[in-house]
Amino acid sequence: MDKEGLPKESSGRTEGPHSQHEAPEAAQYKEIIGNGREMQKVFRALSQVSFTNSTVLLLGETGTGKELVARAIHLASGRRNKPMVRVNCAALPATLIESELFGHERGSFTGAMERRIGKFELAHNSTLFLDEIGEMPADLQVKLLRAIQEREIERIGGTMSIKVDVRIIAATNRDLETEVREGRFRSDLYYRLNVFPITLPPLRDRRDDIPALASHFVTHYAKANGRNITRISGSAMKELLAYPWPGNVRELEHLIERSVLMATENVIRHITLPVAKPGHTSEIYFKTHAENERDHIIAILNKCNGKVYGPGGAAQILQLKVGTLNSKIKKLGITREQIISLQGE
């Protein structure tokens, strides 16, 4: 680390068990910053499991990088030529999740104007990322279990079974064992998913990664905003190292982005951290309004297969003018690539 508190190795990756492994897929993990002891365990696990077809269960608090890791596993696997397909089990009501996962035939229920291919089918020969699996409604858990076990699905209103070759990655910030004990999550589904669990530690338990992460985000947001900001001062870094990070890496990323925008010289000397209450190190992080809006728009765009305007398009569902929706998409940084990859096209 130099005297201003930034590491010389900007990726945070130096020597260590991960680099010794020399896994052929290691290049896919370059987006995942941090090489402290805790993250080394994660990299080791990734090297062991990515190239297999095993189901992976990603556990960790909000903002610890579960989705980032899911994408890295997919990109390091033999399935990387097809985009990973993501389903956010918390974003849609139960009735819509079923059709989202398994699809439906035309006329199978009121409003099913045309046949819809579900995410399981879209993820054929690829990876299906079941995000926030702990939120899956009970009646759907049994259907999901059947699909995972049998590797076949039936569209709603359909008469035939469709074989699917799908690799499952599931993620949750809930304690699934407690959910099982308290009867909210089926134990058979839990055992089916818990084949290869990887826990992403909270940032407060891997503070040694903070300098590398902060440096990475400074570089990223300075470039994205055309700012010539090169580093964080030693005193600002000390504050980052002392803060408990209830929102984990996501919170760090947002604070650095804001600091980059507000900086008046090429060194970030001050970062406005929320006041941490002593003894409340694991408070729940609430997503910002913009994050929620972004997630919702992405979910609806996916539901409409990327269609923005016209009947059944996202603008209609969201009751927004097409122009308003388009400017929101731009402002919230929603990319076409994201939608296509979520669709599995």
Ligand SMILES: Nc1ncnc2c1ncn2[C@@H]1O[C@H](COP(=O)(O)OP(=O)(O)OP(=O)(O)O)[C@@H](O)[C@H]1O
């Ligand atoms: N190790 C890391 N290196 C670089 N960026 C990271 C890392 N971990 C997380 N991030 C970034 O932090 C943000 C939040 O990560 P991500 O969405 O993967 O978290 P999550 O655990 O899936 O959160 P949630 O449970 O709320 O969905 C993303 O922008 C991601 O790129």
